[in-house]
């Protein structure tokens with residue numbers, strides 16, 4: 001690694017730890033090991049959360065609890081507040097009232113405590129957000145080395161394990177531009193896991209992908225769900241949602257209108273709004289369609 005790249009890494013790590021957590025999503029199954037499954041412990045709790053953009057009321061008295069090991073899929077029409085919900089959980093957006101508690105700690109407003117918090121809840125975005133000038137391996141080791149203070153050799157060992165887990169061990173020395181979109185998103189997931197996060201948020205992780213690459217990413221997320229990782233997933237992939245979710249949350253106009261197990265929600269939505277929404281979406285995931 002040249003000095004130049006080392007400097008960039010420092011800069012990037014600082015950025016990630018302070019204000020750009022998308023660079024290092026964080027949430028590893030270490031806190032919810034395989035086999036523990038659906039523990040009753042609360043991992044994420046939103047209490048009466050209100051969020052405004054200017055005069056626009058984007059989250060309205062949102063109350064939501066996600067237990068450790070639970071997988072919650074958030075669906076709803078465009079503009080209903082799904083991304084904002086994820087971003088407030090990770091404090092990429094401030095809230096005007098209410099509170100957000102993660103693993104029994106209220107999210108700090110700013111400073112070092114916030115940076116530390118951001119290493120504990122990871123986020124995977126639609127647009128991967130990998131560092132273009134770093135190899136896959138560097139992308140995955142940067143956070144653990146700079147933020148978690150792992151030795152480089154340990155971070156590389158962990159990164160290779162995680163890359164293996166997402167099917168990309170042999171791509172470690174490539175640059176993001178040399179990978180397909182599906183591979184890049186799997187690197188982004190490995191990078192998130194490398195921070196050993198307590199929970200992982202996905203905001204439409206497959207919407208930027210060509211259709212033939214969607215399934216490989218969904219398969220990785222499904223595997224993480226089976227291992228007991230706490231996850232919040234915003235997606236339009238309804239068949240996947242039905243398969244992966246313990247609960248479906250349906251949002252409309254900043255409110256949670258429904259919160260139910262998938263079989264209940266998809267078979268018998270309680271609100272007219274959800275019925276309309278479901279009648280308009282396509283179930284185009286061929287491997288999981290009913």
Ligand SMILES: Nc1ncnc2c1ncn2[C@@H]1O[C@H](COP(=O)(O)OP(=O)(O)OP(=O)(O)O)[C@@H](O)[C@H]1O
Nearest residue numbers: 053054056058076077078079080081082083084085
């Ligand atoms: N930075 C911002 N400034 C002002 N308004 C915003 C901002 N971000 C989002 N909004 C508005 O907040 C509302 C909720 O947006 P959000 O992106 O959370 O919706 P969404 O459910 O994720 O939609 P989509 O399915 O299109 O991604 C929308 O009305 C949107 O226009």
Ligand SMILES: [Mg+2]
Nearest residue numbers: 082083084203
């Ligand atoms: Mg969105």
